[in-house]
Amino acid sequence: MQERTLKLLEFDKIKDELAKHAASTLGKEKVEELTPVFDLDVVRKEQQATYEAFTVLRLKGQVPFGGIRDIRPAVKRAMIGSRLDAAELLDVAQTIAGGRKLKHFLEKVCAEHGELSILARLEEQIRPLRDVEQSIKSCIDEHGDVLDSASPALKEIRNRIRHAEQRVKRQLEQIVRAPANQKMLQEPIITIRQDRYCIPVKAEYRHHFGGLVHDQSASGATLFVEPEAVVAINNELREAKLQEEKEIDRILTGLTRQVGEAGEDLKNNVQALAELDFLFAKAYYARSIRAVQPQLNDQGYFKLIRARHPLIPAQDVVPTTFELGGEYTCMVITGPNTGGKTVTLKTLGLLTLMACSGLFIPAEEGSHVAVVSGVYADIGDEQSIEQSLSTFSSHMTHIVDILEKMDENSLLLFDELGAGTDPTEGAALAMAILDFVHSRGALVVATTHYSELKAYAYSRPGVINASVEFDTETLKPTYRLLVGVPGRSNAFHIARRLGLKEEIIETAKNQISTDDLRIDHMLAELESARKQAEEDRQAAERLKREVEALKQSLAKKEAQLEKEKERLISQAKQQAEQKIERMMKEAERIMAQLREWQRGHQAVKEHQLIEAKKGLKQLKEAASQQPAGMDKPRPKRQNGQTFKPGDDVYVHTFGQKGQVIEKLSEQEYYVQLGIIKMKVKASDMEKIKTKQTEQAGMARVQTKTETVGLELDVRGQTTDEAIAAVDKYLDDALLAGYQQVSIIHGKGTGQLRKGIQDFLRRHKRVKAFRLGEAGEGGSGVTIVTLS
Known part of the structure; x- marks a missing residue:
């Protein structure tokens, strides 16, 4: 490397x-x-x-x-x-x-x-x-100081030191506080010099206190004197501190031995x-850097999906999708300066080095990186003044070195291959170098300005053109890599947009051969076709995302319906059991009365009472096993039926009963299924009988269900108006047999919601209420459960 x-x-x-x-x-x-x-x-x-x-x-x-x-x-x-x-x-x-x-x-x-x-x-x-750690922490605190408890000897020594220091300070405080000594002291303080307690004495009173002089001020006017009265105590203190140092050394030596072991x-x-x-x-x-683990191979295959150069700020980088090593092992990238050709080279090379270093790469999942035998690059303009080499000579020196070291498993990156010399010779040399590398089986990506190399890829198997996109309207590069499309010259178009006279442009065009113009026209058509294909692809992707979102939404609604179905069945079962339980209790009460009556009148036999109780018990067991609505046979579909608002229907798709609330057309209706309102086709519904129509010979009676919806909208009303409307609506909902309704009050300042919820707390038939969830209207809706 x-x-x-x-x-x-x-x-x-x-x-x-x-x-x-x-x-x-x-x-x-x-x-x-x-x-x-x-x-x-x-x-x-x-x-x-x-x-x-x-x-x-x-x-x-x-x-x-x-x-x-x-x-x-x-x-x-x-x-x-x-x-x-x-x-x-x-x-x-x-x-x-x-x-x-x-x-x-x-x-x-x-x-x-x-x-x-x-x-x-x-x-x-x-x-x-743990033993080493505990030994150290039992002797040394978090600041790196040896603790008194490190050993009994150290604790005793430090107690002596503290006692001696207190005696010295008391003795010196008596000296500095004595009125007779005030004029002899520079300041009434106690200080330390050479690790001994002293007092600052004016030079002319040096002999008054006796003792030892340990230091003096810069001017010589102040002497730091250890009075004779504390010399003995200071000596005792000094001796104790020497013992302390010796004991600390012994403790640290023991701990060091443990660390060494x-x-x-x-x-x-x-x-x-x-x-x-x-x-x-x-x-x-x-x-x-939002990187992913690349898929590795040793087959020389690269596929970088929306790869990003990790050193370019995230807000500036343009992702690149890149593939090499499958159908083609050589790529020639053309395009304008500052268009992103060099960044593409560096991105491929750097991400390869990162992957081979155990690093994740900044790309999307599914990216492949080949573990090659080496990565070799010649990038940038590097004139060598010391070696008196031109740009071309410098590049050739590096390329020669690369060609000597490469093998069939190498990745080679050439920036502006053949540049710095005569265009004709440079282009010929570039093609020869590419032929040499390609024939050896190595992977190579090269950038160039030479138009001759655009045709090179079409005449060589395993070689492909690519270009960096240029927006001719804004006259700026987009930094997108277009694989399979050679770079097109935009010089005439740019010159025209910048105001160059048309006659000059036409004269320039006449200087170019017919073949070159035909190629340029072909490239323009190819680029136009590519853009159209890209737009079609994006439209298809957009439709795919919309279909996927719709699929997920339908699946979610289906799950909600299934959950609601289970809740209703469970609720019906519970209500049936409660009703039968009440019947059983009532029957027990009646039977007790009958027994009491029997004892007085001897008209009812005991076995008759037992049989009656047995029948009621069997009725309860049957109701528990077959709650209402669970095992009843579904109505058969009948063609040609018409429906109107208020009709009770059975929806075959969802296996649930509902009620028609609005006619959209002869083939489609809005149907209320529990708490959900859905569009249902007429062919998927079957009219079912209500309790009123089941009673033979009776005229159909209109119920509140036909005129009362499952929600009430009071937005825009005052609090008093809304409460009155809610009061009436709850009465109608109770008559209609609803167990759950919605009050739409909006978000706003929250006053209307607060007023309505205060009213609901006081209502005798309101079992519970809550704010709507994300799919129910959020805090703009209150869901009310009735009892």
């Missing part, structure tokens, strides 16, 4: 972005070492590791990496017997704790999701090492933590 190619394709910038997501210097170090690998098995393993980390991130949102440090230098020193200081030991303890927390997190996730074998293996490498386990922990930090950095980076 050429280092120059990595630089040209800006792989180092990808590593910089990746490093930002590492939680520790351990992970950043692994990122720095990252290089592409061109071995399919290795790349698949690296991609699987990233996938596992990405899966955990998707399920849990984040991963705990707190407290982890690079403790390898400290562990190495501890293993050779060098004493660690308190801060280094604290880092060791915090790293052990952070590793154990991460271990427990991964243990739980891996137990829940069994396909995380790589993470499980790394998690198993982490040793808890656990050195191999600690190194293994650090290695596993570094690998985990690196894997999750890749996962975090994939999430940040």
